[in-house]
Amino acid sequence: MQRAFKEHPAAVVAIALLLVTVAVAAGVGLAGRSGLPTQQKFETANAFESYTKITGTGVKGRTLVVFDKHSGISERDYRYRRVGMDASAGTTPPVDVTNMVSELAYSGAVRAVTVVLPDAEWPALSEHWMTHWDSFPSPIGFERRYFGVPITFTTAGKLGSPIGERSVVFVEGQQQGSYPAELLEKWTSPQSADVVVIQGGTPR
């Protein structure tokens, strides 16, 4: 090692630079995640309240699992983040059912999203989303990215079990019957979810 450093110091520094960068990158990623010591469960009336409750818990860098036929991902708020497009340019868009997931991603509370569509809705919705030029098939459905945030679309049958990391789980109350009870139980258990939001009661 000493001889290598003496004869090729630049190469040794290059390796050291890469190792330090990888270590910093891994550390920065871990530091960007923040969960909760105990699970918090909310029942909310609408998307805005759901958004407020989730961001209010202080979670950061979690995965979001959405049990709903709406993805909550809208290109509409794209407009708000462009300068000079309209009067609301550069402002935060109002959060509603069409963009709740987009806003959760933007806020940093979630870093990845899995949208679990009801089986009955899958053919029509998957056809709609697959027409996007940036959608690609995945082993459990298909995926695309919302400004770098990975969004996976799947169904209850293909979802599988929680993968160890505790998630933020959102369940649309009126859609609960479309999913197997044991699947919802598994995903909303304290071992699987930091935050559980059941939204319902008001018409969407």
Next chain:
Amino acid sequence: MTPVPKLPADAAVTPSVTPLQTPVAPPAQEHVRRDPFPMPWWTLFAVALPALFLRILNIGVQSNFVDDAYIHVPSALFYLQSGWLGPDSWWSPPLKHVLMSISIGLFGNDEIGWRLRGVFFGTAIVVVAFLLARRAFRRPGPAIITAVLLTLDPFVISLGHTTHEDLPAVFFLLLGLTFFLRGLDYDREWEWFAAAMCLGAGIALRWYVLVPLAVVGVAAIWIRRRSIARVVSAAVIFSATPLAVYLMSYLPWLARGYSLAEWMALQLDAFRIQGPQFAGIPMRLLSIGGAERWFTSWLVGGTASSSGTSSVEMSLLLNDPVLWVLFVPSAVYLLVIGVRRSRPEWVTLAATFLGLYGFFLISPRPILLYSAMAIVPLGFVMVGFAAVHLLRQRWPVFLLVATAWSLYLIPLVVHVSNPRVAYAWLLARAVQ
């Protein structure tokens, strides 16, 4: 380290032969070098000032045909604040956001502040291309031709008025090549380390800089092929360093909680998206794209604002096929001469240009006109070499004619009032 023998600055670096004669190859295993021509202290200022003037002229006026500031600027601010990859393309590398944030911090958050990054790098490209040609060919002629034609090129001036990241990417590409040639001259690995840092920064701006990195890496390994230890050292420098720089540019994104595996998935998705379906993005620029047409057709975009029936003011984006058509023949000529004379630095430069252009020709995704920025400075370096080599003492005549032609085109891109009749033939080709 083997000391490299040098010749005095005024010694002839190329044998005195006509192109048709067989040149005498230098002794094998020995790089006989001489220093580049000496530069008085004011040289780089003299190179930079005309370029700066043309790029800053009417900087406040810009055709919105090519300027995507409305997505570049918020993306820059969001990225440093929260690592958010939008609203600009999430699949493009993020160092551009950092540089734009620096520009906004230095020059202000307004249209001038956004574009001054392009002005700075557009000017710096001229200076670095001059130094690259000086380092590669030692004589003033190629360096002067490179600097003058690059200063006056209407496409480079036009792109210098925008917030596109091609300008900083090409700046780092040229700087990396210059460091590579210096390392070759003096057999100094630290120069190669600096080259690898620059190329890594280039890749963190535009993926196409991977092509020059591959060419330079192969050249470094080829030059050192007689020593395994030196081959390994070169391979490590030109792989680990750019990767580290590239990864560093993603730290704000990683801070959103992503793991290295998720970073790899992002890279794979970004690669996967660079296919034919890319044409699904609605872009006016697609209509003036196509690398196969860069050197053979007029590609003109934008609108002219009329200040009267007989005069017109323009901020167009256009290529210059009249001069650009010389790029490929000049690069092939440099490649042939470089191989015949065993000049690895010439072969590397020519292969970099041809590799980049070949990549754009075969790329599965649509290639837009602004990607031509990657090859134009190197193209003028090639033209500078070929002109001096073939025309000998008559190269100033070529430069004079080329300068006159470029001066005719420049009013098209700097928004000054001009007689409509003088440019009617070109305006008729503009895509609006």
